[in-house]
Amino acid sequence: MNDLQELKSKIKLSSVISRYINLKPYRGEHVGLCPFHNDKRPSLTVSDSKKFYKCFACGAQGDVFDFLKHHANIGIHEAKKVMGEMTFPHVNQKDWGDDPGYTIVKPAYTPPKSTLIHSSFGPPEQVWVYKTNEGEPLSFKCRFKDKKFSTRTLWRHEETHKEKWMWKDLPPPRPLYNLDKLNSDLYATVIVCEGEKAADAINFVAGGCVGITWPNGAESVTRADFAPLYGRNIFLWPDNDDAGRKAMDKVRTILHQHCNIGPDIAAPIGAELTWDAADAKDANLTLKRRSLSRGKER
Numbered sequence: 001m002n003d004l005q006e007l008k009s010k011i012k013l014s015s016v017i018s019r020y021i022n023l024k025p026y027r028g029e030h031v032g033l034c035p036f037h038n039d040k041r042p043s044l045t046v047s048d049s050k051k052f053y054k055c056f057a058c059g060a061q062g063d064v065f066d067f068l069k070h071h072a073n074i075g076i077h078e079a080k081k082v083m084g085e086m087t088f089p090h091v092n093q094k095d096w097g098d099d100p101g102y103t104i105v106k107p108a109y110t111p112p113k114s115t116l117i118h119s120s121f122g123p124p125e126q127v128w129v130y131k132t133n134e135g136e137p138l139s140f141k142c143r144f145k146d147k148k149f150s151t152r153t154l155w156r157h158e159e160t161h162k163e164k165w166m167w168k169d170l171p172p173p174r175p176l177y178n179l180d181k182l183n184s185d186l187y188a189t190v191i192v193c194e195g196e197k198a199a200d201a202i203n204f205v206a207g208g209c210v211g212i213t214w215p216n217g218a219e220s221v222t223r224a225d226f227a228p229l230y231g232r233n234i235f236l237w238p239d240n241d242d243a244g245r246k247a248m249d250k251v252r253t254i255l256h257q258h259c260n261i262g263p264d265i266a267a268p269i270g271a272e273l274t275w276d277a278a279d280a281k282d283a284n285l286t287l288k289r290r291s292l293s294r295g296k297e298r
Contacts, residue, residue, distance in 0.1 A: 013063070021035050021044075031045055034060060043056050043058070116140060139169070154166075177212065190234040191236075193276060235265055236261065240275040
Protein backbone atom coordinates (compact mmCIF):
# COMPACT_ATOMS: atom_id res chain seq x y z
CA MET A 1 0.00 0.00 0.00
CA ASN A 2 1.52 3.35 -1.06
CA ASP A 3 1.21 6.54 0.96
CA LEU A 4 -1.78 7.82 -1.05
CA GLN A 5 -3.68 4.59 -0.53
CA GLU A 6 -2.82 4.66 3.17
CA LEU A 7 -4.13 8.21 3.57
CA LYS A 8 -7.26 7.32 1.63
CA SER A 9 -7.88 4.24 3.77
CA LYS A 10 -7.62 6.16 7.05
CA ILE A 11 -9.47 9.35 6.19
CA LYS A 12 -13.24 9.78 6.56
CA LEU A 13 -14.35 11.14 3.22
CA SER A 14 -17.24 13.02 4.83
CA SER A 15 -14.78 14.80 7.16
CA VAL A 16 -12.93 16.21 4.17
CA ILE A 17 -15.95 17.14 2.06
CA SER A 18 -17.77 18.72 5.02
CA ARG A 19 -14.97 21.30 5.21
CA TYR A 20 -16.27 22.70 1.92
CA ILE A 21 -20.01 21.95 1.89
CA ASN A 22 -22.61 21.15 4.52
CA LEU A 23 -23.38 17.42 4.88
CA LYS A 24 -26.12 15.68 6.85
CA PRO A 25 -26.28 12.01 7.91
CA TYR A 26 -28.76 9.95 5.89
CA ARG A 27 -29.25 6.17 6.02
CA GLY A 28 -25.70 5.38 7.01
CA GLU A 29 -24.17 7.83 4.54
CA HIS A 30 -24.08 11.62 4.15
CA VAL A 31 -25.92 13.88 1.73
CA GLY A 32 -25.56 17.51 0.71
CA LEU A 33 -26.03 20.04 -2.07
CA CYS A 34 -23.72 19.16 -4.96
CA PRO A 35 -21.09 21.89 -5.52
CA PHE A 36 -20.59 20.85 -9.15
CA HIS A 37 -23.92 22.20 -10.41
CA ASN A 38 -26.68 24.55 -9.25
CA ASP A 39 -28.20 22.02 -6.87
CA LYS A 40 -31.55 22.89 -5.29
CA ARG A 41 -31.99 19.69 -3.27
CA PRO A 42 -29.37 17.40 -1.74
CA SER A 43 -28.19 15.30 -4.69
CA LEU A 44 -24.68 14.46 -3.52
CA THR A 45 -24.19 11.24 -1.56
CA VAL A 46 -20.96 10.61 0.34
CA SER A 47 -20.09 7.10 1.47
CA ASP A 48 -17.39 6.72 4.12
CA SER A 49 -17.47 2.93 3.81
CA LYS A 50 -16.93 3.01 0.04
CA LYS A 51 -14.60 6.07 0.14
CA PHE A 52 -16.67 7.45 -2.72
CA TYR A 53 -19.01 10.35 -3.53
CA LYS A 54 -21.59 10.60 -6.30
CA CYS A 55 -24.14 13.17 -7.44
CA PHE A 56 -27.28 11.52 -8.75
CA ALA A 57 -28.25 14.71 -10.59
CA CYS A 58 -25.16 15.75 -12.58
CA GLY A 59 -23.15 12.53 -12.34
CA ALA A 60 -20.09 13.95 -10.60
CA GLN A 61 -18.31 11.19 -8.72
CA GLY A 62 -14.96 10.09 -7.39
CA ASP A 63 -12.77 9.69 -4.34
CA VAL A 64 -11.31 12.26 -1.96
CA PHE A 65 -8.56 13.27 -4.38
CA ASP A 66 -11.10 13.84 -7.17
CA PHE A 67 -13.20 16.07 -4.91
CA LEU A 68 -10.25 18.18 -3.78
CA LYS A 69 -9.00 18.50 -7.36
CA HIS A 70 -12.29 19.47 -9.01
CA HIS A 71 -13.98 21.46 -6.22
CA ALA A 72 -11.13 23.04 -4.24
CA ASN A 73 -8.63 23.19 -7.14
CA ILE A 74 -6.10 21.35 -4.99
CA GLY A 75 -3.48 19.17 -6.67
CA ILE A 76 -2.25 15.81 -5.45
CA HIS A 77 0.62 17.16 -3.32
CA GLU A 78 -1.53 19.79 -1.63
CA ALA A 79 -4.27 17.18 -1.11
CA LYS A 80 -1.75 15.06 0.75
CA LYS A 81 -1.14 18.01 3.06
CA VAL A 82 -4.84 18.48 3.83
CA MET A 83 -5.43 14.78 4.43
CA GLY A 84 -2.16 14.26 6.26
CA GLU A 85 -2.96 17.01 8.78
CA MET A 86 -6.39 15.50 9.43
CA THR A 87 -5.28 11.87 9.60
CA PHE A 88 -1.88 12.12 11.23
CA PRO A 89 -1.75 15.48 13.05
CA HIS A 90 1.22 14.36 15.17
CA VAL A 91 3.30 12.96 12.27
CA ASN A 92 5.54 14.99 9.97
CA GLN A 93 4.43 14.71 6.33
CA LYS A 94 7.24 14.55 3.76
CA ASP A 95 7.43 16.39 0.45
CA TRP A 96 4.93 19.10 1.31
CA GLY A 97 6.09 21.53 -1.31
CA ASP A 98 9.28 22.74 -2.93
CA ASP A 99 11.49 21.78 0.01
CA PRO A 100 11.18 18.03 0.72
CA GLY A 101 11.50 17.10 4.37
CA TYR A 102 10.25 20.41 5.79
CA THR A 103 7.04 20.76 7.79
CA ILE A 104 5.26 23.91 8.91
CA VAL A 105 5.96 25.28 12.41
CA LYS A 106 2.73 26.33 14.16
CA PRO A 107 2.80 28.65 15.98
CA ALA A 108 5.85 30.50 14.71
CA TYR A 109 7.47 33.60 16.22
CA THR A 110 7.99 37.18 15.07
CA PRO A 111 11.08 37.24 12.83
CA PRO A 112 13.64 40.05 12.51
CA LYS A 113 12.62 42.73 10.00
CA SER A 114 15.40 41.60 7.67
CA THR A 115 13.66 38.23 7.30
CA LEU A 116 10.73 39.95 5.58
CA ILE A 117 12.89 41.57 2.88
CA HIS A 118 12.13 39.79 -0.40
CA SER A 119 14.99 39.08 -2.79
CA SER A 120 12.93 40.31 -5.77
CA PHE A 121 10.51 42.83 -4.25
CA GLY A 122 12.62 44.42 -1.51
CA PRO A 123 11.25 45.45 1.93
CA PRO A 124 7.50 45.21 2.53
CA GLU A 125 5.32 48.31 2.58
CA GLN A 126 2.85 46.59 4.90
CA VAL A 127 2.70 43.36 6.91
CA TRP A 128 -0.37 41.54 8.21
CA VAL A 129 0.09 38.80 10.80
CA TYR A 130 -2.18 35.76 10.76
CA LYS A 131 -2.51 34.46 14.31
CA THR A 132 -3.90 31.60 16.34
CA ASN A 133 -6.96 32.05 18.58
CA GLU A 134 -4.52 32.86 21.39
CA GLY A 135 -2.72 35.53 19.38
CA GLU A 136 0.42 33.57 18.47
CA PRO A 137 1.80 34.25 14.96
CA LEU A 138 1.27 31.74 12.15
CA SER A 139 2.26 33.60 8.99
CA PHE A 140 3.23 37.06 7.75
CA LYS A 141 1.42 38.39 4.68
CA CYS A 142 3.58 41.06 3.05
CA ARG A 143 2.65 43.71 0.52
CA PHE A 144 5.45 45.13 -1.58
CA LYS A 145 5.81 47.93 -4.10
CA ASP A 146 3.56 47.73 -7.19
CA LYS A 147 1.03 45.60 -5.30
CA LYS A 148 3.20 42.51 -5.10
CA PHE A 149 2.30 40.05 -2.34
CA SER A 150 3.98 37.09 -0.69
CA THR A 151 3.65 35.20 2.60
CA ARG A 152 6.50 34.36 4.97
CA THR A 153 6.17 31.17 7.04
CA LEU A 154 8.45 29.14 9.30
CA TRP A 155 9.34 25.53 8.47
CA ARG A 156 11.40 22.86 10.22
CA HIS A 157 13.38 20.00 8.66
CA GLU A 158 12.14 16.70 10.06
CA GLU A 159 15.62 15.12 10.31
CA THR A 160 17.98 17.99 11.15
CA HIS A 161 15.29 20.06 12.99
CA LYS A 162 16.79 23.12 11.36
CA GLU A 163 14.25 25.93 11.01
CA LYS A 164 13.93 27.92 7.81
CA TRP A 165 11.82 30.94 6.83
CA MET A 166 10.25 30.46 3.39
CA TRP A 167 8.14 32.52 1.03
CA LYS A 168 5.38 29.94 1.06
CA ASP A 169 1.71 29.82 2.07
CA LEU A 170 0.38 27.79 4.98
CA PRO A 171 -1.07 24.43 3.91
CA PRO A 172 -4.85 24.45 3.44
CA PRO A 173 -7.29 24.68 5.05
CA ARG A 174 -5.78 28.05 5.95
CA PRO A 175 -6.71 30.14 9.00
CA LEU A 176 -8.76 33.30 8.83
CA TYR A 177 -7.31 36.73 9.54
CA ASN A 178 -8.13 38.23 12.99
CA LEU A 179 -8.88 34.91 14.69
CA ASP A 180 -7.50 36.30 17.95
CA LYS A 181 -9.96 39.22 17.87
CA LEU A 182 -12.78 36.84 17.04
CA ASN A 183 -11.87 34.66 20.01
CA SER A 184 -11.63 37.62 22.38
CA ASP A 185 -15.28 38.60 21.90
CA LEU A 186 -17.59 35.62 21.40
CA TYR A 187 -20.66 37.85 20.97
CA ALA A 188 -19.29 40.46 18.58
CA THR A 189 -20.94 40.82 15.19
CA VAL A 190 -18.62 39.65 12.40
CA ILE A 191 -18.16 41.34 9.03
CA VAL A 192 -16.50 39.15 6.41
CA CYS A 193 -14.71 41.13 3.72
CA GLU A 194 -12.00 40.52 1.14
CA GLY A 195 -8.46 41.53 2.06
CA GLU A 196 -6.57 42.26 5.25
CA LYS A 197 -6.60 46.02 4.74
CA ALA A 198 -10.39 45.97 4.53
CA ALA A 199 -10.64 43.72 7.60
CA ASP A 200 -8.50 46.15 9.61
CA ALA A 201 -10.75 49.03 8.52
CA ILE A 202 -13.86 47.38 9.99
CA ASN A 203 -12.99 48.54 13.52
CA PHE A 204 -13.22 52.17 12.31
CA VAL A 205 -16.14 51.76 9.91
CA ALA A 206 -18.25 49.55 12.20
CA GLY A 207 -17.02 49.94 15.76
CA GLY A 208 -17.62 46.91 17.94
CA CYS A 209 -17.61 44.51 14.99
CA VAL A 210 -14.78 42.14 14.08
CA GLY A 211 -13.45 42.24 10.52
CA ILE A 212 -12.55 38.83 9.12
CA THR A 213 -11.00 37.79 5.82
CA TRP A 214 -9.34 34.76 4.28
CA PRO A 215 -5.85 34.56 2.71
CA ASN A 216 -4.95 35.12 -0.94
CA GLY A 217 -8.00 36.77 -2.39
CA ALA A 218 -11.07 35.86 -4.39
CA GLU A 219 -9.77 32.64 -5.90
CA SER A 220 -8.81 31.04 -2.57
CA VAL A 221 -12.09 31.01 -0.65
CA THR A 222 -12.38 27.21 -0.65
CA ARG A 223 -8.86 26.82 0.76
CA ALA A 224 -9.73 28.61 4.01
CA ASP A 225 -11.17 27.23 7.24
CA PHE A 226 -14.39 29.11 8.01
CA ALA A 227 -15.43 26.83 10.89
CA PRO A 228 -14.50 29.43 13.58
CA LEU A 229 -17.42 31.55 12.31
CA TYR A 230 -20.04 28.86 12.87
CA GLY A 231 -22.85 30.06 15.14
CA ARG A 232 -21.94 33.75 14.79
CA ASN A 233 -23.98 36.72 13.56
CA ILE A 234 -22.27 37.83 10.36
CA PHE A 235 -22.55 40.27 7.49
CA LEU A 236 -20.81 39.92 4.12
CA TRP A 237 -19.10 42.92 2.53
CA PRO A 238 -18.09 42.03 -1.04
CA ASP A 239 -15.72 44.08 -3.14
CA ASN A 240 -17.64 46.18 -5.64
CA ASP A 241 -16.88 44.05 -8.70
CA ASP A 242 -17.95 40.72 -10.21
CA ALA A 243 -14.96 38.81 -8.82
CA GLY A 244 -15.62 40.17 -5.34
CA ARG A 245 -19.30 39.31 -5.42
CA LYS A 246 -18.61 35.80 -6.73
CA ALA A 247 -16.05 35.25 -3.97
CA MET A 248 -18.55 36.33 -1.32
CA ASP A 249 -21.19 34.05 -2.85
CA LYS A 250 -18.78 31.17 -2.18
CA VAL A 251 -18.40 32.33 1.41
CA ARG A 252 -22.19 32.47 1.71
CA THR A 253 -22.48 28.90 0.39
CA ILE A 254 -20.02 27.70 3.02
CA LEU A 255 -21.65 29.56 5.92
CA HIS A 256 -25.36 29.84 5.19
CA GLN A 257 -26.36 26.76 7.19
CA HIS A 258 -24.02 27.52 10.07
CA CYS A 259 -24.46 31.25 10.71
CA ASN A 260 -27.06 33.97 11.05
CA ILE A 261 -26.27 36.02 7.93
CA GLY A 262 -27.62 39.54 7.59
CA PRO A 263 -28.04 41.48 4.31
CA ASP A 264 -24.91 42.23 2.30
CA ILE A 265 -23.18 45.55 2.87
CA ALA A 266 -23.27 47.25 -0.53
CA ALA A 267 -21.09 49.99 -1.96
CA PRO A 268 -22.62 53.47 -2.32
CA ILE A 269 -24.20 54.29 -5.68
CA GLY A 270 -21.51 55.44 -8.08
CA ALA A 271 -18.63 53.91 -6.10
CA GLU A 272 -15.58 52.73 -8.01
CA LEU A 273 -14.98 49.08 -8.80
CA THR A 274 -13.42 47.10 -5.90
CA TRP A 275 -14.71 49.71 -3.40
CA ASP A 276 -14.50 48.16 0.07
CA ALA A 277 -14.24 48.87 3.81
CA ALA A 278 -10.76 50.38 3.40
CA ASP A 279 -12.17 52.92 0.94
CA ALA A 280 -15.00 53.65 3.37
CA LYS A 281 -12.45 54.37 6.08
CA ASP A 282 -10.44 56.62 3.76
CA ALA A 283 -13.65 58.53 3.02
CA ASN A 284 -14.36 58.79 6.76
CA LEU A 285 -17.61 56.85 6.36
CA THR A 286 -19.11 54.70 9.12
CA LEU A 287 -21.97 52.22 9.31
CA LYS A 288 -24.88 53.09 11.56
CA ARG A 289 -25.55 50.48 14.21
CA ARG A 290 -29.17 50.11 13.13
CA SER A 291 -28.01 49.05 9.66
CA LEU A 292 -26.42 46.00 11.29
CA SER A 293 -29.75 44.50 12.33
CA ARG A 294 -30.22 40.82 13.02
CA GLY A 295 -31.90 40.17 9.68
CA LYS A 296 -31.84 36.44 9.07
CA GLU A 297 -30.95 35.09 5.64
CA ARG A 298 -31.08 31.35 6.23
